[in-house]
Amino acid sequence: MRSMKTTGRSEAAPQIPWADRLRYFEGRQERLVQMVRDLVEIESPSDNKPAADRMAAFLASRFEELGGRAVFHRSQDFGDSLQVNFNHLPGARSSNRRPPQRLPVLLLGHYDTVYPLGTLAAMPCRLKSGRLHGPGVLDMKSGIALMFHAIEALQAWHGDLPRPVTVFLVSDEEVGSRSSRQITESLARQSAGVLVLEPAAGLQGAVKTARKGVGEYTLRVKGVAAHAGLDPGKGHSAILELARQVVAISKLNDLRQGVSVNAGIIRGGTRTNVIAAEASVAIDVRIQRAKQVFGIDRKLRSLKPFDQHCKLEVTGGINRLPMERTAGVAALYKKAQEIAAQVQWKLDEAAVGGGSDGNFTAGLGIPTLDGMGGVGQGAHAIHEFITISELPLRALLLAGMIASI
Numbered sequence: 001m002r003s004m005k006t007t008g009r010s011e012a013a014p015q016i017p018w019a020d021r022l023r024y025f026e027g028r029q030e031r032l033v034q035m036v037r038d039l040v041e042i043e044s045p046s047d048n049k050p051a052a053d054r055m056a057a058f059l060a061s062r063f064e065e066l067g068g069r070a071v072f073h074r075s076q077d078f079g080d081s082l083q084v085n086f087n088h089l090p091g092a093r094s095s096n097r098r099p100p101q102r103l104p105v106l107l108l109g110h111y112d113t114v115y116p117l118g119t120l121a122a123m124p125c126r127l128k129s130g131r132l133h134g135p136g137v138l139d140m141k142s143g144i145a146l147m148f149h150a151i152e153a154l155q156a157w158h159g160d161l162p163r164p165v166t167v168f169l170v171s172d173e174e175v176g177s178r179s180s181r182q183i184t185e186s187l188a189r190q191s192a193g194v195l196v197l198e199p200a201a202g203l204q205g206a207v208k209t210a211r212k213g214v215g216e217y218t219l220r221v222k223g224v225a226a227h228a229g230l231d232p233g234k235g236h237s238a239i240l241e242l243a244r245q246v247v248a249i250s251k252l253n254d255l256r257q258g259v260s261v262n263a264g265i266i267r268g269g270t271r272t273n274v275i276a277a278e279a280s281v282a283i284d285v286r287i288q289r290a291k292q293v294f295g296i297d298r299k300l301r302s303l304k305p306f307d308q309h310c311k312l313e314v315t316g317g318i319n320r321l322p323m324e325r326t327a328g329v330a331a332l333y334k335k336a337q338e339i340a341a342q343v344q345w346k347l348d349e350a351a352v353g354g355g356s357d358g359n360f361t362a363g364l365g366i367p368t369l370d371g372m373g374g375v376g377q378g379a380h381a382i383h384e385f386i387t388i389s390e391l392p393l394r395a396l397l398l399a400g401m402i403a404s405i
Contacts, residue, residue, distance in 0.1 A: 016157055018342035025392035032149050032391050039141035040125040040134040046112040046175045052079025055111050066151055075179040079171030086165040103192035104164035105402050107147045108357055109140055110173030114380050131385040142386045143197030143373030150399040162403045177357055188361035193405045196358035196370040201350035205390055208371030209333050210351035211323035211359055215285030217300055217316035224309055225277035235275030236309035239268045242279040244306045252299055258288025286353055290321050320359035328367030339400035372398055
């Protein structure tokens with residue numbers, strides 16, 4: 001596992017008081033909010049490539065305004081994921097005597113949302129009572145705006161970025177990151193640490209130091225069809241067998257050990273007068289520790305039919321290993337606490353059940369801190385919002401972490 005080493009600011013960095021840095025972001029709060037609004041009002045559902053690509057192009061142009069070099073990772077089925085490199089070559093703009101090149105910090109996030117195209121018509125982006133509402137505002141377009149403004153601030157304070165930075169925004173996180181995972185993992189291996197701009201945990205704004213692993217399985221049952229009225233004794237119902245299997249699956253839950261198994265979507269049958277020949281269930285699995293992968297996988301694949309005339313097929317697996325609170329994660333959290341304390345902010349940590357692309361990077365042993373994005377509630381819901389007054393603090397924390405990892 002990679003060790004987590006932290007250093008101070010660049011030798012040439014001016015000693016700007018932390019209170020002044022916070023005031024810098026407070027003075028730019030309206031600009032920050034406007035950028036979030038701009039992003040929310042460009043709809044970018046995971047399953048609409050043209051819309052997603054419009055968002056990627058817009059983001060590339062904005063980050064290039066700051067001197068970044070944009071690279072598109074093309075995808076046939078999803079939007080093109082966007083990588084932006086800052087200061088990846090030594091001896092850039094501001095100094096002839098730069099320190100030795102350091103590994104970049106990876107700022108990781110996604111620009112796709114769960115909302116279908118046209119959602120803005122019924123769920124417009126709006127300001128109300130100190131909150132900004134809109135589809136994707138919390139998860140996670142506010143996080144993207146924080147990336148932009150933290151980089152801009154570091155350039156203003158130092159004349160250039162104090163270290164290399166890689167921004168990577170994927171197009172398919174909400175649907176499993178299948179087209180982007182390998183790129184995320186490759187970039188993480190080349191980085192000193194990963195800061196994930198997913199939403200903070202709760203209205204208290206805690207960063208996330210642990211996430212459960214996520215698995216997606218499908219159980220398919222093949223039975224024997226028969227006429228429900230003429231030959232009821234000759235059929236073997238796939239639906240009845242599946243119902244029994246769902247009860248068995250529910251017994252695999254072990255909440256004390258952080259293992260949850262949920263049969264979420266059931267399909268089966270063709271007509272009410274036909275004993276069903278086929279049925280299936282989609283199963284969500286969450287695990288707390290990587291060592292639990294084998295056990296839950298073996299139990300699901302070892303399911304046996306109650307009716308010997310029925311056949312079972314289990315497919316799928318664990319998509320994201322857990323993000324565990326390793327020494328590297330803990331070191332990043334400690335550094336974040338120290339930065340927050342400079343402005344009398346007690347920064348909490350949280351372990352959450354949902355997964356993110358931070359699971360991938362943490363699973364490689366790369367120090368990863370998640371939940372660095374906006375503060376709010378209602379991700380994926382009609383009431384999704386961020387708390388505007390929290391944005392300057394989040395930008396300050398991100399800028400401080402970029403400079404100090």
